[in-house]
Amino acid sequence: MLTxxxxxxxxSAIAASLCLAETLVAQTQMEDRAPxxxxxxxxxxxxxxxxxxxxxxxxAVVVFLPGYxxxxxxxxxxxxRLTDRYRVYALSPRGHGASSTPxxxxxxxxxxxxxxxxxxxxxxxxxxxxxxxVAGRVITDVAVRYPNRVQGLVYLDAADAxxxxxxxxxxxAANPIPRPPPTDSTAAGARRWYAEMFFGFWTPALANSxxxxxxxxxxxxxxxxxxxxxxxxxxxxxxxxxxxxPILAIQAVKTVDANYPWLRSSTDVTQRTRAQHYLDDVxxxxxxRGVAQLRQDRPSAHIVKLRGHHYIFLxxxxxxxxxxRRFLDSLATRRTGxxxxxxxxxxxxxxxxAAGSLRSPAA
Numbered sequence: 306m307l308t309x310x311x312x313x314x315x316x317s318a319i320a321a322s323l324c325l326a327e328t329l330v331a332q333t334q335m336e337d338r339a340p341x342x343x344x345x346x347x348x349x350x351x352x353x354x355x356x357x358x359x360x361x362x363x364x365a366v367v368v369f370l371p372g373y374x375x376x377x378x379x380x381x382x383x384x385x386r387l388t389d390r391y392r393v394y395a396l397s398p399r400g401h402g403a404s405s406t407p408x409x410x411x412x413x414x415x416x417x418x419x420x421x422x423x424x425x426x427x428x429x430x431x432x433x434x435x436x437x438x439v440a441g442r443v444i445t446d447v448a449v450r451y452p453n454r455v456q457g458l459v460y461l462d463a464a465d466a467x468x469x470x471x472x473x474x475x476x477x478a479a480n481p482i483p484r485p486p487p488t489d490s491t492a493a494g495a496r497r498w499y500a501e502m503f504f505g506f507w508t509p510a511l512a513n514s515x516x517x518x519x520x521x522x523x524x525x526x527x528x529x530x531x532x533x534x535x536x537x538x539x540x541x542x543x544x545x546x547x548x549x550x551p552i553l554a555i556q557a558v559k560t561v562d563a564n565y566p567w568l569r570s571s572t573d574v575t576q577r578t579r580a581q582h583y584l585d586d587v588x589x590x591x592x593x594r595g596v597a598q599l600r601q602d603r604p605s606a607h608i609v610k611l612r613g614h615h616y617i618f619l620x621x622x623x624x625x626x627x628x629x630r631r632f633l634d635s636l637a638t639r640r641t642g643x644x645x646x647x648x649x650x651x652x653x654x655x656x657x658x659a660a661g662s663l664r665s666p667a668a
Contacts, residue, residue, distance in 0.1 A: 337513045339381035346426050348419040353404040354397045360388035369395035372438025376402025378513040386626040406523040411533040413541050417446040435459040442538045448548040460554040465595035471539030481579045505566030545602035552606035553632040557617035559584050
């Protein structure tokens with residue numbers, strides 16, 4: 306269970322993000338031009354925004370779920386790469402983006418029920434669920450409790466082992482090279498900080514995600530409410546072994562350049578060395594625990610490792626899209642539970658097939 310101090314760390318991080326997002330929303334005159342239609346769905350105790358990116362209905366239906374603190378718009382760039390063959394949706398969970406912020410319901414099971422309600426509302430009998438980060442726990446829960454509603458599961462840097470989420474903040478707090486704090490309170494300054502210090506890049510999807518951030522009076526309760534989701538996720542049992550749907554997991558192997566963007570031009574060898582040791586000894590092993598758990602519980606899962614950032618679907622959008630399309634295309638003929646594990650570490654410009662000889666040993 307998270308200690309009180311770690312709870313405060315999570316709340317502080319959300320509060321800081323909220324303030325910067327409010328600055329961007331209030332001071333930026335931009336229009337979301339992504340090819341989607343925004344709709345609302347009523348769930349138990351909340352009204353959620355979901356995006357319909359369109360696409361044919363005779364193949365798989367895809368539903369994206371964002372990670373902690375993000376919203377459906379973070380998939381604006383990736384989703385459009387799939388709509389030529391698949392019907393694509395994305396959901397902003399309660400307390401995220403333009404969805405409402407009710408006082409209760411910040412648990413894995415409630416988020417899973419909200420997702421199931423969306424499927425019911427859309428009259429979708431079965432879907433491929435794609436989750437980033439803690440959303441991996443949510444899509445797993447849906448697959449366990451409603452196996453006939455899930456055609457496939459995709460984890461975007463979202464595989465975790467028992468106890469991993471409970472120690473998340475202590476893992477992040479062990480980082481020896483803290484991120485420089487924001488110094489410019491203008492919209493341009495906030496965007497520059499996120500682009501140069503947090504993500505190390507900026508995309509239309511990120512811009513749309515921040516523009517859709519809720520700024521009403523209830524949204525100000527998010528720093529207090531959202532850490533409850535991490536607490537519940539930390540206490541949630543690992544359930545991979547109880548799932549039946551085919552699985553694709555994409556793990557981001559964190560690098561110094563991707564995770565410490567402000568050090569890219571630095572000549573301070575000591576700082577870069579300390580950062581590399583942290584990634585090698587703490588952060589990457591923590592993420593690898595989840596992949597190892599998934600491999601153990603579901604040997605047929607297809608696991609792809611890409612070097613980069615936790616937001617691997619943004620920084621390696623094209624390569625992630627290629628893996629998604631390959632996985633989605635395979636569902637028409639794949640037999641649930643069949644096949645052997647296939648874990649590949651992909652180098653720049655290399656496909657998962659070409660990387661077959663780079664299968665990683667068990668973590």
